[in-house]
Amino acid sequence: MTGSRFLALLAAVYGLLIVAEPARAHPHVWVTMQSELVYAPDGTITGIRHAWSFDDMFSAFATQGYESKVKGEFTREELQPLAQVNVESLKEYDYFTYVKIDGKKVKLKEPAPGYYLEWKDAVLILHFTLPFEQPVKTREMVVDVYDPSIFVDFSFAKQNPAKLVDAPAGCKADVALPREMTFAEGKALSQVPADQPNVAMAIGAEFANKILVHCP
């Protein structure tokens, strides 16, 4: 074996290690979301109202150490300290919510008071509203909800994923589902044999959750 071949091998091994190491963590938290865009009477959008349902494992983890009168059930009041922890730590992650109009970022304020956690069917649901810094009148808007580090996996609820509240007539919200593929991508994926992993294509994150707002 020559020195250069050895060098290539060594580089390959290290490459493997290093490629594997910063591989991002897989999700540890799953959120099913329902989101609403809230309009003011003057037709401006004032903010986003989120309702995020967490998965059962994370819900059990998050409520660890919180006391409740009924075992395994929590009231809104009992969960209020946890809701505060959640909302405060979400700030660091920009609430995973990115709003854009014409490619320009819309600034969001901290969640309005009145946020709360609900315990329903053994899972937590976090209700909170993100007001826009400036209410904005627009015909088109895009809201992305995702975690760049994929620690939290967001997906829309099957029912009522996105809604416009008090919107002017004719406005509607469409949802671009995650992992929704173009025809070409779908075709390419279908050509990967069923018994083989898909190693050729991007999976997941680039197909973020989008709410698309259109007004006539």
Next chain:
Amino acid sequence: MSWFARRSAFTQSLLIVVIVLAIAGLIDAASAAPFGASASGAPSPVDGFTGWILMKQAEFYRMLSGAIRAAKADGTAAFGLMGISFAYGVFHAAGPGHGKAVISSYLVANNETWKRGIALSFISAVLQAVTAVAIVAVAAVLLGATSKVMGDTVRIIEIVSYGMIVLIGLRLVWVKGRAFLRALAPPQGPQLAHAHAHGGSHAHGHHDHGHHHDHHHHAHVHSEACSHGHHHGHAHDHDHDEGHAWGHAHAPEPSELTGKHWLRRGLAAVVAVGLRPCSGAIIVLVFALAQGIFWIGIASTFVMGIGTAITVSAIAMLAVAARGLAGKIAASKAGGGILLLRGVETAAALAIVAFGALLLTGYMVSERMIGV
């Protein structure tokens, strides 16, 4: 053998160091992207092999919750849970935070055997499971602490763990780097050896400050390796003793590597890596606890650890094989190719420092602990 062979041994070694560091540098780009991207708006795609592994891990992780619920209703379902835990461990270790890179670099730098590589990988994986169980048992079961308290605890442990990785790397850089420099310019006379020895005492003091553990562990190696104490008189230490005491700074013969002190020497690295529990295990444990079947959660955590150990070992084996190959090539070269070997070892040691520093500064995120 083309252009590469025509270079001098020094250039070759330097090239290896540069290449390894350049690859290590890629981590920057790779890991910085998601965070940089958070500002620009579009998440970077997760593709190929990594994407597939990510998907598999997530799949098995999702199955855990159902399996734990099933085990609660019917004890025999616990077997299924163990199978899923094992599979999750195998895939999960391929993700970040299980010290594959640190352990592998450590094995390369210290020229450890594959058996020791496997042993160290298993110890670190089991230690990770132990830490996870200990945190949940003490914080949640005994103290009734909240998930936030557990998260904060893990963050402190993380900092200690990453700090240890940096220190272990620095020590190795010191040892291997000096050996590398010595191979570059062999000592001409006793004066030079004396100067080297002084450098040694300096680093010694430095380590003593930040890293008591490692130091103690060293003291052991010292007393074992040298019959006359290194710390007593540097002046009459000759090169051989010094190299020996500092973990085989000169070309180690296979016979020198036998004996128990490889374990003590490796323990610091293994503890640094294994100290940090994986967040998945903690969530599973708390979930099992909430279901009233904590012991099943503990069993699942250890089975996960075994799965993790297998993946980490496999990757570590690659590193050991590459190092073995380097040894063979070096042996075929004039002068035993010492320079080449020392270069590889120094590069591996530098890589450990790089990993530790990136983790410590949060530039390379290992695995986030519950931020929501």
